Amino acid sequence: MNENKTVNKRMRKSEKRLILIVILIAIIVISILLVVKNVVNKQDGEKEEQKPEEKYVEVSDIGERINKSEKMKEAKYIDDLEVTNIEITQKDGISILKATVKNNTGVEKGDYPIILTMLDENGNEICKENGYIGKIAPGETKTLNVSTMSDIANVYNLEITKAQQPNE
16 A cells, blocks of 8 residues: 555656646747747838838938929929929928919919829829819919828829819
């Protein structure tokens, strides 16, 4: 009987050692997996933070990002109104589009909402912004100002169209 108790104690000790070893191995494996996961997530985060090349942006001394696309220097037309001197700047999370709008017709134009569609160099839409062109008398020139929280500083081109009004 005494021998049976000794064998049971030994088995218990060996079982305890085996359980302890299994637990230690599990802890080591879990720790390795967590470290690997954190390294992968950190690398993914670094990749996301990399911004695409900004081919059409110049940064001023005060940190203002200025659009320099040659396509933005071309005149745009909407409802026989000529839109020129298009400037896009971005600073502190706010983009501002400023342009000159001239009425070269013999009648009053304007007084309607517009949609500015920002395009990349392949003609793909980046985003759309809303604006408004007030009344412009024949021969008169006004300034169009549109501000947005969207980052539009690096656009290649834009299209300007009349927005659909509810009664149209």
